Amino acid sequence: MSGIAMRQYRDIPAVTGSTPDLQNYYDSDVPPPHRLSGIDDPYASTTHLPPTPDSRGNYLPTSSSTANLNMADTRGFSNMDNGAGYAGGNGQWLEKQQTGKSKSKWILIASLVGLAGLVVAGIVIGVVVSRNHKSSSSSSSSLSTGTSTNSSGTPAGPTGVVNQTDPNDPSTFVKDPNLKQSFYGIAYTPANSQLPNCGNSLSEVIEDIQLLSQLTSRIRLYGADCNQSALVLEAIKQTKVNMTVWLANYNVPTDGGTAYERQRGEIQAALQTYGTDHVGGVTVGNEFILDFLSANGGGDSPNGAVGNAGAQLLIPNITDTRNMLASMNINLPVGTADAGSYFNNEVLEAVDYGMSNVHPWFANVSIDQAAGWTWDFFQTENVEVAQSLTNKPNMYIAETGWPTNSTDAGNESNGPSNASVANLQYFLDTFVCASNTNGTEYFFFEYFDEVWKLIEFGGVEGYWGLFYANKTLKPVTIPDCTT
Incomplete structure (x- = not known):
């Protein structure tokens, strides 16, 4: 390409104070991340939240x-x-993540409703809260129980990001x-x-x-x-x-x-x-x-x-x-x-x-x-x-x-x-x-x-994925073309 010289590079950023690419550069004291010996992964959780x-x-x-x-x-x-299409950083690909929201509405019962009515209302509210709690616990569990089905199948796998029409058959993923x-x-x-x-x-x-x-x-x-x-x-x-x-x-x-x-x-x-x-x-x-x-x-x-x-x-x-x-x-x-x-x-x-x-x-x-x-x-x-x-x-x-x-x-x-x-x-x-x-x-x-x-x-070493560590897709649009 015009204006770009072909040069040897060692995968080390030239920016002052920057961290070498330890993914691609070997240091005799610190093996690079993909050297599959002597490295203990201190992060085994799937709860990493994507940055804004x-x-x-x-x-x-x-x-x-x-x-x-x-x-x-x-x-x-x-x-x-x-x-084109990137001006302002608000292109179609920049989808904002949605967080689950729950709404609760307390209805004031008129004085004509007796104590028995209030007791019934309390029981109903308790049941709803209990169900919501169970649902939240199920969705946040690291091991899906596969009991919450919907039209798109059943959440399956450790993080629950993939649904299966048959929870016991991985080939039925949606x-x-x-x-x-x-x-x-x-x-x-x-x-x-x-x-x-x-x-x-x-x-x-x-x-x-x-x-x-x-x-x-x-x-x-x-x-x-x-x-x-x-x-x-x-x-x-x-x-x-x-x-x-x-x-x-x-x-x-x-x-x-x-x-x-x-x-x-x-x-x-x-x-x-x-x-x-x-x-x-x-x-x-x-x-x-x-x-x-x-x-x-x-x-x-x-x-x-x-x-x-x-x-x-x-x-x-x-x-x-x-x-x-x-x-x-x-x-x-x-x-x-x-x-x-x-x-x-x-x-x-x-x-x-x-x-x-x-x-x-x-x-x-x-x-x-x-x-x-x-x-x-x-x-x-x-x-x-x-x-x-x-x-x-x-x-x-x-x-x-x-x-x-x-x-x-x-x-x-x-x-x-x-x-x-x-x-x-x-x-x-x-x-x-x-x-x-x-x-x-x-x-x-x-x-x-x-x-x-x-x-x-540190540095950029942990941020090269198409997906976040919790296996949710980053806010990008995958190109649509065949290999």
């Missing part, structure tokens, strides 16, 4: 935005919007008209899937798959600890949805292979139980080379001496995964995921696919240029490089999105644009359908807010 939509500043595209978006049209973004199956794929980690506690559950994952299947037919995982692989495949089986999952092994360059071996066993067991009908591949490593470079002073050179040394640790895990699959008579693609600027060519030559994390937010790109920059960066830094290799591995965007909030004012901006629901909407409108049209294979980041990350790391 108006509490974040809205970015309104300037007149120069149209010129930038038109430049992107030549790169395949023919559907990019010029921002679709939400606000959700559209418009995303190529979505990045997903089941809640509480970190060691040592492993607080995830099948009921939670079933609810997630019911919602995710209304947005996409593809999801990617980050690791296999806490039985994630089997839970997701079982949830797909019970919901009977059209869903393909890329399983993953989040190996660590500093533990002598412990994490890799542990997760290898989890993946093998899941494949033995569920087969491969709903599996798209197995991803070995998540930002392994970036982590290794950071821990060993390798700077920004994934194909330098340090990067190549890291490759010699990662490639054996990739080869071992291939051998494991072959021993099971399974033929699945094997790949790796890394930050967009940190793919090692030796690693790419050893895989069937690469998954690239491409975040305009952490490259300090303005929202009006974010979609076009993402496509441009991905094509130049990843697709073209992969096509130049002998094996020509397929490339996916593993992560891209836009945060909606920050725990502090210092991190609510990446420089030119704010973290806000308005800007998430703008990125959805300018990226999703255009990417579907031009054939970009991407996994939107991410399914829901992971509040434990904002508690532990």
